[in-house]
Amino acid sequence: xxxxxxxxxxxxxxxxxxxxxxxxxxxxxxxxxxxxxxxxxxxxxxxxxxxxxxxxxxxxxxxxxxxxxxxxxxxxxxxxxxxxxxxxxxxxxxxxxxxxxxxxxxxxxxxxxxxxxxxxxxxxxxxxxxxxxxxxxxxxxxxxxxxxxxxxxxxxxxxxxxxxxxxxxxxxxxxxxxxxxxxxxxxxxxxxxxxxxxxxxxxxxxxxxxxxxxxxxxxxxxxxxxxxxxxxxxxxxxxxxxxxxxxxxxxxxxxx
Amino acid sequence: xxxxxxxxxxxxxxxxxxxxxxxxxxxxxxxxxxxxxxxxxxxxxxxxxxxxxxxxxxxxxxxxxxxxxxxxxxxxxxxxxxxxxxxxxxxxxxxxxxxxxxxxxxxxxxxxxxxxxxxxxxxxxxxxxxxxxxxxxxxxxxxxxxxxxxxxxxxxxxxxxxxxxxxxxxxxxxxxxxxxxxxxxxxxxxxxxxxxxxxxxxxxxxxxxxxxxxxxxxxxxxxxxxxxxxxxxxxxxxxxxxxxxxxxxxxxxxxxxxxxxxxxxxxxxxxxxxxxxxxxxxxxxxxxxxxxxxxxxxxxxxxxxxxxxxxxxxxxxxxxxxxxxxxxxxxxxxxxxxxxxxxxxxxxxxxxxxxxx
Numbered sequence: 001x002x003x004x005x006x007x008x009x010x011x012x013x014x015x016x017x018x019x020x021x022x023x024x025x026x027x028x029x030x031x032x033x034x035x036x037x038x039x040x041x042x043x044x045x046x047x048x049x050x051x052x053x054x055x056x057x058x059x060x061x062x063x064x065x066x067x068x069x070x071x072x073x074x075x076x077x078x079x080x081x082x083x084x085x086x087x088x089x090x091x092x093x094x095x096x097x098x099x100x101x102x103x104x105x106x107x108x109x110x111x112x113x114x115x116x117x118x119x120x121x122x123x124x125x126x127x128x129x130x131x132x133x134x135x136x137x138x139x140x141x142x143x144x145x146x147x148x149x150x151x152x153x154x155x156x157x158x159x160x161x162x163x164x165x166x167x168x169x170x171x172x173x174x175x176x177x178x179x180x181x182x183x184x185x186x187x188x189x190x191x192x193x194x195x196x197x198x199x200x201x202x203x204x205x206x207x208x209x210x211x212x213x214x215x216x217x218x219x220x221x222x223x224x225x226x227x228x229x230x231x232x233x234x235x236x237x238x239x240x241x242x243x244x245x246x247x248x249x250x251x252x253x254x255x256x
Numbered sequence: 257x258x259x260x261x262x263x264x265x266x267x268x269x270x271x272x273x274x275x276x277x278x279x280x281x282x283x284x285x286x287x288x289x290x291x292x293x294x295x296x297x298x299x300x301x302x303x304x305x306x307x308x309x310x311x312x313x314x315x316x317x318x319x320x321x322x323x324x325x326x327x328x329x330x331x332x333x334x335x336x337x338x339x340x341x342x343x344x345x346x347x348x349x350x351x352x353x354x355x356x357x358x359x360x361x362x363x364x365x366x367x368x369x370x371x372x373x374x375x376x377x378x379x380x381x382x383x384x385x386x387x388x389x390x391x392x393x394x395x396x397x398x399x400x401x402x403x404x405x406x407x408x409x410x411x412x413x414x415x416x417x418x419x420x421x422x423x424x425x426x427x428x429x430x431x432x433x434x435x436x437x438x439x440x441x442x443x444x445x446x447x448x449x450x451x452x453x454x455x456x457x458x459x460x461x462x463x464x465x466x467x468x469x470x471x472x473x474x475x476x477x478x479x480x481x482x483x484x485x486x487x488x489x490x491x492x493x494x495x496x497x498x499x500x501x502x503x504x505x506x507x508x509x510x511x512x513x514x515x516x517x518x519x520x521x522x523x524x525x526x527x528x529x530x531x532x533x534x535x536x537x538x539x540x541x542x543x544x545x546x547x548x549x550x551x552x553x554x555x556x557x558x559x560x561x562x563x564x565x566x567x568x569x570x571x572x573x574x575x576x577x578x579x580x581x582x583x584x585x586x587x588x589x590x591x592x593x594x595x596x597x598x599x600x601x602x603x604x605x606x607x608x609x610x611x612x613x
Contacts, residue, residue, distance in 0.1 A: 051508050072511035080509030088501045088556035093269050098502065101495050102511045113265045129266045132555070145506075152510070 001027045001188045002048070002156050007057035009040070009047050017043050019212040022057070025156075025188040025205075030179055032199035033192045035209035036232055041192035042083070044209070045158045048190065049080050061155055075102035079149030083160040085141060087133040092125055092144055093117075095133045099148035112151075119147040122184075123177060139170030143177065150181060157182065157189040163198060171195070175202040196228070196247045220245050276560040279553065283567035287336065290571060294332040294578040295324055299586065302328070334471035334479065335577040335591065336570040338532045339542055341483040343569020345525035346543030347550070347561055348490050351497040352521040353427040359544035360529040363416065363431070364438030365409045366540065369533035371441040372408025373463040374448045376401040377456050401463065406534035412437050413526030417519060430522065466539030466592030468577050475535045486528040487566050493517060494558040501556060539592045541599025542569050548606055 002025040009018040017040040025031050033041045046052045048059050050066050059066040061077045069077070079099075087095075096119060100112040120126050123143045128136070133144055142162060149157055159178065163171040179202050182189045193199040199206060200220040208216040208231045216227045223245060228236045239246045295307045302320045310316045310324045342360060349358035360366050380400055416433045423429045449457055471479070490497075496517045499507035507514050529543070546569040547561065554560050573591065576598060580589040 046505075049509055051505070070511075071508075071513055075509060075511035078509070080505070082503055082505040082509070084503060085506060086501065086503045089551065090498070090501075090555055090557050091269075091272065093266065094498075094557055095502070098495065098498050098510065101499060104495065113269075117265050126266070130268050130272060148502075148506075149509075158509075 001025055001062060002190070003060045004048060005058045007044070007047055007059070008055045009043055009052060010055055016055070017212055018047070018054070020057070021209070021212065021214055023207055023214060023217065025190065027186045027188055028183055029205060030182050030189045030191065030203045032203040032206045033190060033209060034196065034199060034206055034231070039209045040212055041209060042160055045080070045160050045190065045192060048156075049078050049158055050074050072102045075152055077155050079152045079154035079157045081142070081145045081149050081157070081159040081162055083164060085145050087136065087141055089132050089134050091130050092120065092133055092136075093129045095144050096120060096147045096151055099151035102152055115151050115153075119150045122150070122181065123147045137170075138166050139173065142166065142170070142174050146174070146177060146181070150185075155187060157187055159189065159191040161192050161194065163193070163195065171198055178202070200245045200247070223247070276554050276557070280560060280563050280567065283564060283571060287567055287571050287574070290574050290578070291332055291336065294335070294574055295328040297578060297582060298323075298328060330471060330473050330476050331469055331577070332574060333476045334468040334536065335574040337476065337479040337483045338468060338536055338539060339546075339569035339571070339573025340566040341479065341486060341528045341532050341569070342539060342543040343546035343572070344483070344487050344490055344562060344566040345528045347547035347565035348497070348521050348525045349543075350547055351558065352500060352518045353430055354500065355427055355431050356548070357544070358431065360525075360533065361538075361540050361544065362438070363434030364412050364436075364441060365526060365529050366533055366538040367438040367441040367445070368408040368412040369405040369530070370464045370538055371445045371448075372405035372534070373401050373537075374445045374460040375408070376404035377459045377463070378448045378452055380404060402534045406530050408441070409530030409533055410526065412441070413522060413530070417522060420519065430518075464538050465590035466537035467590035468536055468573070469588065470536055479531060479535065482528050482531045486524050487562070489524050490521070490562045493521065494562055497558040537590070537592065539573070539595055541595045541603070542573055545599045545603050546572055548603070552606065
């Protein structure tokens with residue numbers, strides 16, 4: 001479904017942020033991009049979404065090169081949920097309707113309205129349809145943004161730290177929602193994340209990025225303490241609890 | 257994605273959209289009523305039915321014909337068009353610059369216009385300005401002043417756009433460039449005023465009092481074309497502005513070419529403003545305050561904000577101008593004096609009452 005090959009990205013006057021980075025993703029899969037701050041996770045998402053052009057490499061969705069498409073064509077294939085979302089005085093319904101922009105003609109069609117209603121229903125937002133989004137909690141707003149990306153009818157969802165600044169309940173709810181819609185709609189999703197335990201619980205695969213390159217990848221059960229230590233410089237223990245993999249810092253590298 | 261095909265539109269949503277459309281239609285109706293009233297009121301009272309007949313292109317009483325056709329109607333239409341143009345340009349600037357202070361005045365365009373006019377009066381020998389206000393002196397070369405003001409406005413916006421292209425079209429770069437250029441042109445105008453003689457100084461100061469009475473049919477025609485095209489452009493971009501409101505990254509991911517929308521929006525807004533300012537002088541606060549009032553009343557959705565801002569600007573400026581004509585009769589106040597008196601307290605009230613975007 002999504003294939004990222006040998007991507008090289010650098011900003012003006014600096015060296016490469018991403019070096020020969022690549023991975024692929026099948027329909028129905030959720031991938032977590034993991035790594036320390038400043039390693040280029042957000043840059044990678046922006047590159048997949050063609051907001052940044054790489055110096056070399058390719059990104060294809062269902063065998064179509066993303067960089068050969070117009071911006072509205074990209075928006076029909078890729079839905080992006082940014083880390084910082086701003087909320088003006090607009091109802092949930094209209095905020096989600098904005099996601100139909102890449103499909104819209106001069107007028108909003110009945111089909112657009114029906115799709116928005118269906119997305120709100122799927123994300124459990126029906127009762128908030130006419131509420132202004134600037135009066136919403138962080139978790140509700142994040143769901144609105146996911147609904148907006150869903151009505152774009154994309155093949156791939158990109159989410160930049162979707163759980164940052166959310167409480168535990170909302171973190172679990174949002175990631176559960178993402179996983180559910182990806183499976184139901186047979187999409188693929190790429191999320192950048194900081195919380196290893198949340199990532200391991202909700203994704204099908206993970207990729208660790210270190211110094212702009214893929215350092216390690218695998219399924220959640222394949223993670224090991226050496227990978228984490230090499231990427232984050234922190235000693236951890238990997239525990240198994242109720243069928244889940246849990247990463248626990250063991251404190252051996254701290255000053256305590 | 258067939259999963260999204262069977263949603264039921266919430267029953268309240270249709271009513272909600274209906275309320276917004278009614279608000280816009282109500283403003284249009286108010287504008288039409290005010291137009292009849294504005295043409296009717298004055299030193300000679302013209303019966304409303306005569307005004308309606310004139311507006312419909314029917315035969316009118318010859319006693320009123322010249323008052324309506326040659327004096328009051330171009331005056332009222334100039335107020336309607338200038339108000340609509342300035343408010344729509346302000347709404348677009350606030351949106352694309354993501355700054356609540358976006359307006360022709362804060363971006364230095366008005367100051368540039370004033371400098372251009374002062375330059376024409378002092379160095380190009382354009383003479384003095386015409387006005388319906390008392391004490392106006394006749395004019396040597398009105399079009400030279402207008403052209404110089406227009407050139408200065410456009411030069412300012414081109415410099416802002418050039419800097420934005422150089423440094424990336426971020427709202428901060430554009431707003432701060434506008435503020436810096438505004439100060440520069442104010443200093444330039446002061447410099448010219450310092451060396452001007454009494455008559456030139458009077459003409460320069462007089463020009464800055466924005467006055468819709470300066471417009472004849474030709475100016476009204478120019479403004480009508482510019483405002484209609486500009487408003488149509490802003491309305492066509494309503495979803496782009498909504499997307500930019502959600503954040504630049506989100507907008508890009510929805511297929512909006514953010515920098516391009518920002519640049520073109522600035523060019524169109526500057527062009528409308530430059531035409532209005534060069535014909536009528538500086539009319540402050542309409543461009544700043546009307547979009548804020550409208551957003552408070554109907555929210556931030558540009559499908560409704562754009563037409564409502566334009567209509568509210570038209571209503572506000574026409575009402576202000578009618579009051580300005582009548583309040584000290586037989587003296588006629590330039591409308592800009594009244595809009596500044598009304599605008600500043602209203603803006604402070606909006607700030608104190610709460611949210612101003």
